[in-house]
Amino acid sequence: MNIAQIxxxxxxxxxxxxxxxxxxxxxxxxxxxxxxxxxxxxxGYGEGVPRDYVTGETxxxxxxxxxxxxxxxxxxxxxxAAVAAIEKLKLAAVxxxxxxxxxxxxxxxxxxxxxxxxxxxxxxPLMNVTRLLTPTLYxxxxxxxxxxxxxxxxxxxARIMGWVMRLYGFKMVKVKVGIAGQDDPKRLGIxxxxxxxxxxxxxxxxEAWTADQAIEYIRTLEPYGVTSVEQPLPHEAxxxxxxxxxxxxxxxxxxxxxCGEVDAQRAIAAGSCDLFNLRLSKCGGFIPTLRLAAxxxxxxxxxxxxxxxxxxxxxxxxGRHFACSVKDIRYLEGSYDRHLVREALAEEDITFRHGGxxxxxxxxGLGITVSVARLAMVTVRKxxxxx
Numbered sequence: 001m002n003i004a005q006i007x008x009x010x011x012x013x014x015x016x017x018x019x020x021x022x023x024x025x026x027x028x029x030x031x032x033x034x035x036x037x038x039x040x041x042x043x044g045y046g047e048g049v050p051r052d053y054v055t056g057e058t059x060x061x062x063x064x065x066x067x068x069x070x071x072x073x074x075x076x077x078x079x080x081a082a083v084a085a086i087e088k089l090k091l092a093a094v095x096x097x098x099x100x101x102x103x104x105x106x107x108x109x110x111x112x113x114x115x116x117x118x119x120x121x122x123x124x125p126l127m128n129v130t131r132l133l134t135p136t137l138y139x140x141x142x143x144x145x146x147x148x149x150x151x152x153x154x155x156x157x158a159r160i161m162g163w164v165m166r167l168y169g170f171k172m173v174k175v176k177v178g179i180a181g182q183d184d185p186k187r188l189g190i191x192x193x194x195x196x197x198x199x200x201x202x203x204x205x206x207e208a209w210t211a212d213q214a215i216e217y218i219r220t221l222e223p224y225g226v227t228s229v230e231q232p233l234p235h236e237a238x239x240x241x242x243x244x245x246x247x248x249x250x251x252x253x254x255x256x257x258x259c260g261e262v263d264a265q266r267a268i269a270a271g272s273c274d275l276f277n278l279r280l281s282k283c284g285g286f287i288p289t290l291r292l293a294a295x296x297x298x299x300x301x302x303x304x305x306x307x308x309x310x311x312x313x314x315x316x317x318x319g320r321h322f323a324c325s326v327k328d329i330r331y332l333e334g335s336y337d338r339h340l341v342r343e344a345l346a347e348e349d350i351t352f353r354h355g356g357x358x359x360x361x362x363x364x365g366l367g368i369t370v371s372v373a374r375l376a377m378v379t380v381r382k383x384x385x386x387x
Contacts, residue, residue, distance in 0.1 A: 001082070001121055002075045005037040005387030006110070008066055010059050010380040011312075014342040019151060019309050029310025029341075030059045032105060033375065034066075036113040037387070044117025045370045047315040048105030049281045049308035055101045055259050056094075062106035066385055068092045069103075071110060082118035083132055086111055087287045101259035104284035111285035112318050112366070119365035126286065126318060126366055127325035134290050137297065139327035144320070146332050146356035147172040150191060152179050158187050162194025169355030172200040172331055174230075177221070178208025184217065188224045197225070202331065204230035207256055211240035215247045222250055228275055228331075231255040241272040253277050255306065260284060264292055268299045275330060279306040280318055293326055307334035313346035317366040320350065324360040332356075343378050347371055 014028045032048045050057035057065075069091040076082045089111060094102040112126075119126055131138045148170035153161040165173045173195055177184040184203075192201060203226055209217060214232040221229070230253040233240055238257045245252045251274035254267055258276050260283060267273050276296050283289040289305075296303045305323055308315065311334070319334040335358050337344055338351035347369040352358040361367030 001077065001118070002039050003036060003071070003073060003114075003386055004039040006071055006113070006385040007035045008063050008109070008383045008385055009033040009035065009375065010063065011375065011378045012380050013310060013312065013378050015310060016340055016342055019340075026309065031310065031312060032059060032062050032109045033312075033314065033345075034109040034113040036110075036117040038117050038121055040121065042117050042121040044113045044115070044120060044365055045314050046109045046112025046114070046116060047281070047312055047318075048107070048109035049311055049315065050105040051282075051308070054256050054282055055104045056097070057102055057105050062103070062109075063383055065091055065094065065103050065106050066110065067383060071386055073114070076118070079118055079122035079124040079128070080132055082122070083115070083129055083287070086114050086118075087133070089114070099259060099262045101263070101284070104259060104288075105281045108281045108283075108285040111287065112280075112314070115286060116365040123364045125361070125364055126321035127360070129286055130290060130322070130325035133287060134294050137290065137294055137326050139325070141324045141360065143357055143359050144323045144332055145171060146335055146352045146358060147174050148356060149173070149333065150175045152176060152182070154182050154187050158190045159194060162191040166195050166199070170195075170199065171355065172202070174331070174333070175201065175203050176206065177203045178205035178217075185220045185224075188221055188226070192224045200227050200331075201225060202228045202230070204255070205232045207231050207234040209233060211237060211244050214244050218248050218250055222248070226250050228253045230277060231257065238272060239270070242270055245271070245273065251275055251302075253304065255279075260288065261292065261295070264295055268295075268301065273301065275302040275304060277306045278303050279308060280322065281308050281311070281315060286318055286322060289322065290326070297328065302328075302330045304331035305329050305333065307336070310341065312341060313337050313344060313348070313350055313368055314366065314370065316350055317346070317361055317368045320358060320361050321366070343374055345370055345374050345378075
C-alpha cells in the first residue's frame, strides 16, 4: 500500500466566543487540514494548528514547508510497517530553527492524516500506535476525564464560571492568570470558593511574568491550593526557571518552552520544570508526543495532554486516542468542540460530557467521519502536495 495523493487545506473557523489569555486574543482560528488518499482509495485526515508565538509557524509558512518537503513513503504491507515509516517522516529544514520545532504543526497534520489513512486501511485504531511504539506507556482506558478551563473571567463572571465548573462536575480546573489589569489572588479566591476544596485547581500564566514577578505572584496564589503553574516566564527567559522552581512550593509546567525533544532535553538537564504540557500539534504529531511522554517518564517528569484553542474534531479525536492509550497523564485538556467552534468538521459529536467524561473512540484510524461539505465551507485555499 502506498500514497496516491496528499492535499493541504487552509481552514478558517469562527469561535463561539473570544478566547483571551496573557499572550493572545482570538475570535477565529486558522488551521491546517491535510487529506491523504492511498492507492486503494482509503482517505485519512490530519490537522495542525500553527501558532507563531508557540512554534514560530503561520498557516502560510506551514503550507510552504510542506510544499518543499519530501512526503513520500516506501510501500508498506501492514499497519506496523506504516507506523515505522511514518515515524521517520522529516520535513525540510527551517533555517535558524535551533529548537527543531518550526514545522511541528505542519508535520502533525501530515502524520495524523497518514496514520488515519493507514489505520483505516488495515483496520487499526490510532491508539494502537502507543501499543506498537511505547508499550511501557500503553494502558487502554474505556473512558477519560477532561479538565475545565476558566479563561479571563473576573468579578461576577468568575463567580459564575466557578459555579459552572462545579455544577458541570469537573474534578480538575485550569485558570488563566497573568492577564493585565486583573487581580489574580482575588479571582482565584472567588473561584476556589465556588469549585470547592476537593477540586484540583491549577493556573496557566502564558509567559506573563519575569522571574522575580513569578516568584512574588505565585506565592500569593499558593494559599488557594494551586497544584501547578504553567509557563510563568517567556521562553526567552527559560534559563531563569530553575531559580523560580527552587523558590516555590508549586510545581512548574512547561508549555511554550516545550515544543520538542530539543526543549525537553534542555529542560531536563537544567532542572527547569516538574511537568511537560504535551500538545500534539505543538510537539509534531502523535508519535513525537509519545516519545516525549516516554522521555519525561524516564526522568521523573510528569506530563499533561493539552490542546490547541480552536482545534477541530480531527485533532481532538487524535488527542482522545492518545488520552485513552497512555498511562499516568496528570491532566487532560481538549474535546471542547461543541463549546468552542462554530463549524464542526466531524459528523460525530465527540465533545466531552458531564464531568468532562469522554469515551474511547471506536473504529479504525481516528474513529470519526469528516464532513466533506463542512470542510469545504471553511476552506480558504487548497494546495496539492503529492499526486
